[in-house]
Amino acid sequence: MRGIGVLIIALLILPNAFAYQIPEKNVIYQIMVDRFYDGNQSNNGPFYDPTHTKYRLYWGGDLEGIIQKLNYLQELGVSMIWLSPVNDNVNKIIYGSAPYHGYWTRDYKRIEEHFGDWRTFRRLVEEAEERGICIIVDFVPNHSNPATDGELASLYNNGTFITNYYYDKQNATRNQYTGSLENIYHHNGNIKNWFGFELKYANLFGLADFNHLNPWVDEYLKESLDLFIQSGVCGFRIDAVKHMDLGWLTQFYAFAYQKEPLFIYGEYYKLDTSKSDDMFYFYQYSNISPLLSIPIRNDIVRTFAYGGSLKDLSRKIENYYSHLVYPNKAVNFLDNHDLPRYLSESKNKDRYHMALSLVMTLPGIPVIYYGDESYLVSKDGKGDPYNRPMMHFNSSTEAFRIIKTLAKLRKENNALAYGDLRTLYANYNTWVFERTFGSEKILVVVNKVDDKNLEIPLNWSNGIYRDILYGIEMNVKDGKAKIFVPKDKILVFSFKDEEEKPLIGSVTPYLGQPGQKIVLGGVAFGKNGKVIVESEYEKKKAKIIEWNDEMIVFEMPQIRTQKAWVKVYIDNGKESNEVKVRYLSGEQITSLIVLNASNLTGQLWIKGDIPELAEPIPLLKSKNYYFQVVSLPKDAVFEIQLYKGLPWEKLEPLNVTLYGKSNSTVILSEEPITRETNVKAICGVGMVLVISLMILLFRRD
Ligand code: NOJ
Ligand code: CA
Numbered sequence: 001m002r003g004i005g006v007l008i009i010a011l012l013i014l015p016n017a018f019a020y021q022i023p024e025k026n027v028i029y030q031i032m033v034d035r036f037y038d039g040n041q042s043n044n045g046p047f048y049d050p051t052h053t054k055y056r057l058y059w060g061g062d063l064e065g066i067i068q069k070l071n072y073l074q075e076l077g078v079s080m081i082w083l084s085p086v087n088d089n090v091n092k093i094i095y096g097s098a099p100y101h102g103y104w105t106r107d108y109k110r111i112e113e114h115f116g117d118w119r120t121f122r123r124l125v126e127e128a129e130e131r132g133i134c135i136i137v138d139f140v141p142n143h144s145n146p147a148t149d150g151e152l153a154s155l156y157n158n159g160t161f162i163t164n165y166y167y168d169k170q171n172a173t174r175n176q177y178t179g180s181l182e183n184i185y186h187h188n189g190n191i192k193n194w195f196g197f198e199l200k201y202a203n204l205f206g207l208a209d210f211n212h213l214n215p216w217v218d219e220y221l222k223e224s225l226d227l228f229i230q231s232g233v234c235g236f237r238i239d240a241v242k243h244m245d246l247g248w249l250t251q252f253y254a255f256a257y258q259k260e261p262l263f264i265y266g267e268y269y270k271l272d273t274s275k276s277d278d279m280f281y282f283y284q285y286s287n288i289s290p291l292l293s294i295p296i297r298n299d300i301v302r303t304f305a306y307g308g309s310l311k312d313l314s315r316k317i318e319n320y321y322s323h324l325v326y327p328n329k330a331v332n333f334l335d336n337h338d339l340p341r342y343l344s345e346s347k348n349k350d351r352y353h354m355a356l357s358l359v360m361t362l363p364g365i366p367v368i369y370y371g372d373e374s375y376l377v378s379k380d381g382k383g384d385p386y387n388r389p390m391m392h393f394n395s396s397t398e399a400f401r402i403i404k405t406l407a408k409l410r411k412e413n414n415a416l417a418y419g420d421l422r423t424l425y426a427n428y429n430t431w432v433f434e435r436t437f438g439s440e441k442i443l444v445v446v447n448k449v450d451d452k453n454l455e456i457p458l459n460w461s462n463g464i465y466r467d468i469l470y471g472i473e474m475n476v477k478d479g480k481a482k483i484f485v486p487k488d489k490i491l492v493f494s495f496k497d498e499e500e501k502p503l504i505g506s507v508t509p510y511l512g513q514p515g516q517k518i519v520l521g522g523v524a525f526g527k528n529g530k531v532i533v534e535s536e537y538e539k540k541k542a543k544i545i546e547w548n549d550e551m552i553v554f555e556m557p558q559i560r561t562q563k564a565w566v567k568v569y570i571d572n573g574k575e576s577n578e579v580k581v582r583y584l585s586g587e588q589i590t591s592l593i594v595l596n597a598s599n600l601t602g603q604l605w606i607k608g609d610i611p612e613l614a615e616p617i618p619l620l621k622s623k624n625y626y627f628q629v630v631s632l633p634k635d636a637v638f639e640i641q642l643y644k645g646l647p648w649e650k651l652e653p654l655n656v657t658l659y660g661k662s663n664s665t666v667i668l669s670e671e672p673i674t675r676e677t678n679v680k681a682i683c684g685v686g687m688v689l690v691i692s693l694m695i696l697l698f699r700r701d
Contacts, residue, residue: 002108020546020553021080021134021234023263024328024417024506027407028136028367029078031066032337033115034100035500036370036391039064043114047092047098055378055385056097063116063124074131075395076373077407080263080365081128082136082237082336086121087224088112094150101337101388102138103239104145104207104294107156108224118231125232134234136263141221141252142240143207144185153185157220165208175213177594177665179622182211191243197620204243213592213629213664214247222255229256235263237331241291242268242277245629247617248309250288251588252509253257254631257509261517261553264509265290265331269338271298273320278618283323285615287582288511290329293364296320297333304355305346310431310446314423320364321421325565325580326510328418330364335372340382343375350488353402354446357469357490360406361435361444363421373400403468406492409468413494414523415440418505425456427700430485437505438523439497443474447485454483460495467491478662499524502576507568513584514558517545520570520579525549530573533581535561542568559583564614583611586633592665595619595626595642595658604635605643605651606658606668610636616651632672637673 006663038044038060041177049057063086073081085102088110102112111117116124125135147153153165172183180201181187203209210217225236236256241249249266256262266289270279273295282291296317303313321327334355335341352375360366370376372393378386380532394400397694414486419435419442429449435442441460445467458481465474472491474483485491506521520531531542531554540557547553552570559566559640565580593606604626605616612632619626632638640658643651658668 004511005531006186020261020519020551021263021508022181022417022506022519022551023080023235023496023508024031024521025411026079026365027403027410028079028080028082028331028365029073029076029370030082030084030333030336030367032061032084032388033063033066033102033352034061034084035388036061037065037069037393038062039066039068040116043116047093047100052390052508053315055380055388058098058100058114059390061391062112062114063120067120067124067127069393069644070127070131070133072393072395073133075404076368076400077404078368079133079407080136081133083138085138085140085239086111086115087140088156090145090151090154092150094146097385099145101385104150105140106145106151106154107158108221108359109227110156118227118604122231129232129406136235136237137228137233138237138239139225139228140239141210141212142243143204143209145208146206147203147208148206149184151572155184177592177622177625177627178620180211181489182214183207183409184211184214184217186211199277200243200245200620202458204240209243211486213590218248218252218590222252225252225256227260229259229262233262234260235265237292238266238289240269241266241289242270245590246282246286246288247629247631248590250418250584250612250631251590253289253511254516254584254588257511257516258513261508261519262278262312265292265329265540266290266607268294268559270295275646275648278647280323281616281618284647285617287325290326290331291701292336292367293320293330293332296338300355301342301345301359303335304351304358304448305348307366309428310448311426311428314426314431314433317362318423325582326507327363327421328365328506331367332359332362332364333367333369334359335369335387336367337388338384339387341377341387343377344382344387348488349375349398351448353398354448354488354490356399357402357406357492358444358446359564360403360410361416361490361492363419363435368403372489373397373403375399378512405468409442409492409494413440413442413496414438414505415442415494418522424458425454430454434458438499438501438503440499440523441495443481443491443495445483445485445491445493447490448488450487452485452487454481454485456481456483465493465495467493484674501574502526502529502570502572504570504576504579507579507601508579510579510581511584512556512581513586513588514556516556517553518556518568518581520552520554520568522576523550525552525570526572529570531568531570532537532556533559534567534569535559535583536563537561554585556581558585561585561611562609562614564611584631584633585611586636588612589634589662589664591630591632591662593619593628593630593660593668594665597626598624600642602644603646604654605645606640607643608640608660609639610638612636613626613638613640616647618647632666634662636662638662639672640668
């Protein structure tokens with residue numbers, strides 16, 4: 001009996017193997033569920049096209065089909081699957097299309113019947129987990145479904161009708177500060193100007209835009225996200241983050257991270273690295289969440305498919321990474337469901353293999369779009385929906401071999417997962433870069449157009465090294481490497497030595513509030529030790545939840561700080577390097593900050609004396625007010641400074657101090673707010689103490 005009891009307790013406290021993921025060690029496989037594999041023919045209709053020629057109808061793919069193909073994916077070496085949205089979508093044809101893609105949700109608490117049900121979803125999670133694969137879900141919190149067509153943005157709460165766009169509008173009110181007409185949805189028309197207010201508060205391509213300041217919406221989306229968390233997913237791809245307030249997203253992510261140390265990355269759609277809209281705020285200051293590397297993708301494809309300078313590409317990529325606190329958490333890809341597949345741009349397979357290998361060796365987590373390994377491409381057209389043909393399975397291609405080899409290398413050599421990037425040599429047709437993590441190193445040699453004998457400085461031990469992909473030799477002697485590189489190849493060399501001191505390479509998530517679990521990945525952690533969290537005021541020893549040589553899970557302690565980032569390092573007899581966590585100082589609430597500054601003009605910013613406000617936040621302007629949605633700790637009193645300028649310039653202080661206190665709406669005031677002590681609470685505690693003392697004194701026993 002005792003044995004069974006212990007076993008039950010052990011089962012209860014054993015963490016889900018994937019609760020503690022180190023994302024950088026993985027390769028993601030992106031699946032458009034409807035186009036992957038039909039495992040259950042009974043759920044194919046309605047709007048089903050068995051001929052797979054009408055690209056805007058359902059083609060039969062489902063969750064059961066993915067389960068049946070897990071062995072294939074395991075063989076490919078991918079270890080995270082990103083599913084296109086699986087929530088219940090509208091049951092109508094809109095703009096000539098069925099919602100086979102999953103981006104027109106009507107019920108966030110149910111699974112789309114064409115794809116399966118919650119039971120099948122959980123079985124997928126479990127069966128994937130048995131094969132070392134975890135599930136990431138595409139979640140769409142910006143909008144539900146088309147506002148003026150189809151089901152008119154009907155929204156359901158686990159089957160119960162809540163509203164549609166028209167009922168919602170009848171009871172909509174105008175927010176006096178932002179000028180937005182809103183209820184559950186925003187009613188501000190469609191986005192026409194792709195910046196400022198419209199970008200966040202108008203409908204994206206006619207899709208009904210959620211009003212996240214509405215507490216019901218906030219709770220509904222959190223409860224829905226939690227259904228996936230409780231079903232064992234290891235992360236989320238969040239759709240259209242460009243169109244939501246970063247303040248709302250921050251506390252939404254914080255909610256998720258309180259449950260599990262998940263891997264969440266956002267889709268900020270921007271095809272280049274130019275300085276415009278609020279992209280630079282996202283990168284330069286906030287670094288709240290990893291993003292898909294959309295801005296560098298076109299440059300990569302262009303350089304390999306059409307030609308162009310590798311030196312220019314290397315500079316663009318390095319510049320892109322320079323804005324990120326954690327470049328190794330960027331989510332890199334070649335193909336996806338919104339852009340033409342590489343092979344529809346150019347048929348040259350050697351160059352395709354190069355581009356694929358580059359994506360798999362750059363800092364960041366690579367995504368393989370379904371069929372990248374089997375040269376899947378439509379003969380009917382290029383972009384959406386032709387970039388979504390039915391999957392063709394083939395495990396004997398060169399692309400399959402490359403993906404498998406580099407996915408394995410990512411598990412074996414930490415430089416790929418955690419290393420920095422340093423260009424050793426670059427010209428128009430050649431780029432040599434090194435990835436280094438302590439004494440683990442990777443050398444990547446990219447060479448287009450002609451065969452080449454290269455001689456480059458390289459600080460590796462003398463010897464002959466064999467490239468992982470093609471077996472080509474490199475001779476290193478006295479700080480110089482000689483390599484013969486065939487044209488149109490990427491060579492990858494690996495070097496590994498023992499690490500003597502603990503070295504941290506990964507922090508997941510890097511947004512943390514007290515009590516939340518954070519996973520550190522790295523090497524030489526040993527069997528035990530301390531995790532120290534340090535601010536400008538104090539050092540705290542964190543509670544350890546799990547500790548092994550390559551991974552630590554700790555609990556974020558409460559710490560006094562006014563800065564956005566706190567330092568984290570470990571001490572196991574030897575001290576590690578320092579990494580950073582963006583600190584959230586308490587339970588987060590969404591807050592609309594308002595500044596009545598009709599006399600001011602231009603782009604204003606605020607910066608405050610609590611961690612949540614420590615990095616500059618841009619304000620939007622309505623008719624009479626400046627405003628922004630921010631994530632604040634409950635019950636905080638804070639001081640704010642005003643700045644002016646553009647995100648890519650140095651901000652100019654305006655020497656104006658304002659004050660505020662956390663609430664759902666905060667009107668910034670010129671009068672300081674006293675941090676009043678709670679007199680009632682003090683009296684209450686005092687009374688309890690006096691009574692306890694009296695009981696103790698007069699007790700007779
Ligand atoms: C971005 C998605 O990737 C795209 O496919 C979708 O249509 C839009 N967001 C709207 O949800
Ligand atoms: Ca929006």
